[in-house]
Amino acid sequence: MTGDWAGLLPVARAAVALGTRIVAERAPRSVTAKGDRDLVTDVDLAVEDAVRGFLARETPGIGLLGEEHGRSGPGDDTLWWVLDPVDGTANLARGSPLCAVSLGLVAGRRAVLAAIDMPFLGTGYTATAGGGAFCDDEPIRVAGTAALPDAAVSLGDFAVGEGAEPKNRLRLELLARLGARAHRVRMLGSAAIDLAWVAHGRLDATVILANLPWDTAAGVLLVREAGGVVADLDGTDHTTDSAATIAVCPGLRDALTGLLRESGGR
Template sequence: MADVGGAAFADLLPVAREATAIARGIVRKHAPRTVAEKGERDIVTDVDLAVEDTVRAFLARETPKTGVLGEEHGRTGGADGEPWWVLDPVDGTANLACGIPLCAVSLGLVWERRAVVAAIDLPFLDTAYTATEGAGAFCDGERIRASGQSAISHAVVSVGDFAVGEGADAKNRVRLDLLGRLGARVRRIRMLGTAAIDLAWTAHGKLDAAVILANRPWDTAAGVLLVREAGGAVLDRDGSPHSVDSAATIAVAPGLRDQLMAEVERAYGAE
């Protein structure tokens, strides 16, 4: 299949919207009953599993030839060279398990290493974000745009969670250095605990930037498309354009790009 662009996949946006709407119903109606450890300081609840199972079944009916990569069950179906869905059934599981209403269902369609369709639902905030490549980003049907902020001293910046597992100490030294640098310059720093909301709110101009020094496609693919379609930039740690293969996910209002990336570069240079 040639790289025909996001417009060719626009008819799959209603599928993505319906899938995340179904997921919203599950998250809102069923508080977590079980919480299990799946890795170092990494948890999964019965709600995560129920959402992923239900959305996978829905996508299998609606798009049977399209594979799915989900956080909980990995990648299934599809063929090499074809588009594939990426799903985070609950981004912000730790928040959900604690009763904090900041979590999201994130679903993107990836083609040629980038998302071309995106749907992010915030179940407890009754908010839905959508985008198709080349057609803009929307919140509940209304067009949204990234912040016009150009003074880093006025910026509100979210940062991603700290690293866990192998190599976490070295990774977190960079995070701590960057926190110190940004804390000395920006208006406020926020740690929301969900990359999907970090990116959706950067697209919506509620945040001026989101710095996530990691890149798991189920967390970031849909939100990256939202930011780009809202006029923001999304970059890897070295300033190159973001893709599903990037090491980091840095979303930023255009007017802050150079200032923010200079601080990221300094933090990595201090390793």
């Protein structure tokens, strides 16, 4: 599917800017559990409501999938927005600045446009398919790291809820092996930041053993447009249907793939 994705970038930037203002100006007043160790705040809900309304007015022919309220708008899945109103809700609820408003435009099963803002860090990232990746309008590239002992690698959150224990065995094994070989291991609590920082060369790789489109779609495009590689756990090309999200600078792909295999990930 082809289209003028760059023409929708101003809309995406305005949408995340709207969300960013709400996050920056409104401290959470209520925190509610929506599952096992899965939180939502009144700020998440306010951002999603505001951005949904804005996009419905600006792009009425494009549906939206949001973390808090599911799908709305046209039922055609060939082109759709995906929104995480606050990626890193647990961080926000505790006063940590590591959270982001993440918006992607997906054509079929791959993101073609991305806008991510980090309200408390004053940083914004954008990308369009074939148009490159940018931080505050400056082009960005993934790192040139080629050896695990030189690499900073982030991990996604541990699984929670029913069935979490077997899922976390791989995470624990991978954590142990990375801890023994990588320069540094980080767990930031925000997939959008993990991926944006891989694109920007602030991290060399991230291993997120999950793939919720609102968490990952925008960041995946950033990494690809910055010259990185994004794959599923089995090494196939990443799409919105993938089970996991493995993003890495090209020089580390083989080393990280081998480590995942040793950990039982293949």
